[in-house]
Amino acid sequence: MNVKHKIFKNLYQDSVSLMQISARISKLPGIQNASVVMGTPTNLDQIRDAGMGDDLPAGPNDLIIAVMGEEAACTEALTLAEERLNSKPDEGQADTKAPDVVSMEMALEQVPDANLALISVPGDYAAAEAIKALNLGMNVMMFSDNVSVEQEKAIKILARERNRIVMGPDCGTAIINGIPLGFANVVKRGEIGVVAASGTGLQEVTCRIDQLGAGISQALGTGGHDLSEHIGGISMLFGLQALAEDESTRVIVLISKPPSQAVAERILELAQSAGKPVVVNFLGADPQTVNRPNVTAATTLAGTADLAVALLNNQPLPETHLESSQAELAMLQQFSLHLSASHQLIRGVFAGGTFCYEAQLICQQNGFTASSNTPVSGNHKLADIWQSSGHTLIDMGDDDFTRGKPHPMIDPTLRNQRLIAEIKDPHTAVVLFDLVLGYGASEAPATELLEQLAHIDKQHAPVLIAHVCGTESDPQQRSRQISALREAGVIIASSNAQAAFWASQVAQIQMQKKEISE
Template identity: 70%
Template sequence: MSVKHKVFANLYQDSVSLMQISAQISKLPGIEQASVVMGTDNNLIQLRDAGLDNGCQAGPNDLIIAVRGDDAACDEALTMAEQRLNSKPEESVGDGIKRPTLVSLDMALETEAGSNLALISVPGDYAAAEAIKSLQLGMNVMLFSDNVSLEHEKQIKMLARDKHLLVMGPDCGTAIINGMPLGFANVVKRGAIGVVAASGTGLQEVSCRIDQLGAGISQALGTGGHDLHEEIGGISMLFGLDALANDAETQVIVLISKPPARPVAEQILKRAQACGKPVVVNFLGAQADEVGLPGITPAGTLADAAEIAVALLNKRTLPESVAVIADQDQAMLAESSMKLDAQRQEIRGVFAGGTFCYESQLICRQQGFAACSNTPVAGNTKLADIWHSQGNTLVDMGDDDFTNGRPHPMIDPTLRNQRIYQELIDVKTAVVLFDLVLGYGASAEPATELVELLNQVRAQAGAKGLPLLIAHVCGTEADPQVRSRQIEALCQAGVLVAGCNAQAALWASHVAHLQANK
């Protein structure tokens, strides 16, 4: 087994591109692990912890390719990664005239004078400075970069507020601006519902569900996960709320977040009441009476938020919550779980979306099932060893615990699939609960490798059988992966596919109750 690396001095590429290259070379035969990253101090530490540094010397402006595997495979991976890094297509402006390489924000504005939004994806150590430059140039900012301190985030957002500009992020992975998907967004219809979310996968779930219900999105604005901390004060959510209130195309507004700091929540709800439009609020885990004020409709789940918003838009009666199991679903789950051995008692959740893991934990707790997690909700237990489950366990595979030096599972589901395999062969597992997240930047065929794995495990299990698999697919028919095609592949492999994340978690809890009563 060899560990090899190559360093490219003063070569920058954004993190999404690097994760995609990492995912591609990781799949080469003979490669055990691969990472393509910038040489920041944090990344060098992560490479060392992963056993990939091999004495690597690099500065923060240098790009590193590091691989572990068979000697020849490592050489092939390094060559392939270098080819990908150097394979940028040449652009022209017509008549064979090459477009100059843009190396600064100033140059970009000179070339495209009408630009008013900068998408920043540089190492966190430099992200704040680039965001401030963008704001000084009069541009709104989508800050994809993470690892930005709260102090710097507050500095950026206060400057944006003074200049009447929007900052989405840091760590904002999803937005839809004027119909254009940014980051890990989905292809959804244009419409009259505006969304402001402090959660990327939460925004994806709500916007996709709205699309599935036949309505559309006017604007979908991310804020970054720290925006509603008391130190930041919800600056971006408040700005987004005001922007949607003044937007002629937006008729209904949806706000999404994990529970904000109480003073921040009070300020946001007060502003929402005064905005003059119907507002749906899903603060995950908050009680309805904490949110349900005049002009505001609380939503218990992400899917409920979408359902309520569409009903308000169409002036229809508000729907019943999706967190109720229909009689036909109960019958289906009872029939499906009949063959499960009585010792199979535990729920195992394996998620690419952090908010899906969070919401599922809440629903399982409501149904009487506490759990361990690497990202536990209040009342649940921190997982002692993230690589091994303990009782009911729901893990966020997209958290830094699992993505340090590796591609995100939405880009490369290999590590997520390995964890699903681990849960499938555990004789204590009653149900494996998981998500598939579609959209731009996500794996081209996320169901394919997983279905192959399920077929292999099923053949190995023989008469012992497998636990139930329950999934939900976050996406639309217009996404590159085509939602119905992914669902069909899962169903043919014996997976029970729910209509939304909340329903999938409820189904898993119901199966666990049936097993407990055997």
């Protein structure tokens, strides 16, 4: 097995671009492993652990292409990666080359009206860049992760003093003035504003609002640690106040995993005085602890969007509890007919962390305790993340799986491999998964999976249930992905919550079979 690498001194590109290039060259025939990363100590360790090079002469400002595989394939991969790195969208159209922008100060000189900096540098350096941006009077979106909680708090306190917002760290999604940032979707402009401590949670709610015919004024991410006791919800409180003062926003939505009681109370007090209807989804929280004048609790991501649109249109609030119609239950029974009583297990494989979290809650509410690499309260920590045990719901976007690898929304290869393994387990009754569309995501997320599903023995395969998070205007077009999956025999739910509920019902059908057989 050959290993080759190439180092570019003082060449920086953001992590999303590098993950996309890594995903592209990893799929070349003859390539076993590939990594296109900045030369940070962490990345150098990962390259070494993968057997692709020891003591590479690269520093944090240097870009590394490392590949492993057949010799000719490695040469081709290096060439392709370098071409992608050097490609320019408008190359050859300008007679003179604009000077390289090497600082935020230079960027502001060229675009003096800019008031938002998107930071996507290695975590060790992200805090310093965020402070620079704040001191220049800019708001900040930090795509970077691996920023300490102490640094995050210091940055957000500075932002509060400057009357600015810091979205992040590890903020992967936002929509600002109609412009999708990070892993965002193409949604209509409208009058519903969202503040979310969850990227895929924000995507699910904004996409469903779009599907219901309404639109988004602003969608702000906060990063997953913002509502912790230590941070205190600084960014969510700022975003909530900004939307309360925004004339183009008529309804506000807040999304987060359950914060501490003290942080929740501060947020709910401000929401109650916002002067606009506020829908709050603290995933898994008791609605009675959230409901109050002007504040409506939601229990699912889909239900959050449904309530927001009803409030916007002055319509009666819909019932958002999960249930199946007689036709839907009959469909699930029909799809389960071929399964023997030995097929008992729910297996979920997710690209979206919040989708995995919500699915665990719903399965748990329907009597199924599961194992996970990211378990909710009451579920079990998976002893070996590479080996499912009992009912298992996996977040493939967690750091355990993405360290040195592209996120599954960018490159679904590892996620698809895990899906196929769960399908082949003779005890699996139902496999539950998501497909997340939008900017930055895989151009054809269903294609590779369908190629592998074509080789599955459908007579003995478990029931497949999927949820496609996206819109018709996304580059991947939601209806096209849904049609392709349905043709392969996959049941498509309208939301992640419905998909998890249906999976629970299939498992209940199988439990009844086992009871009868015994």
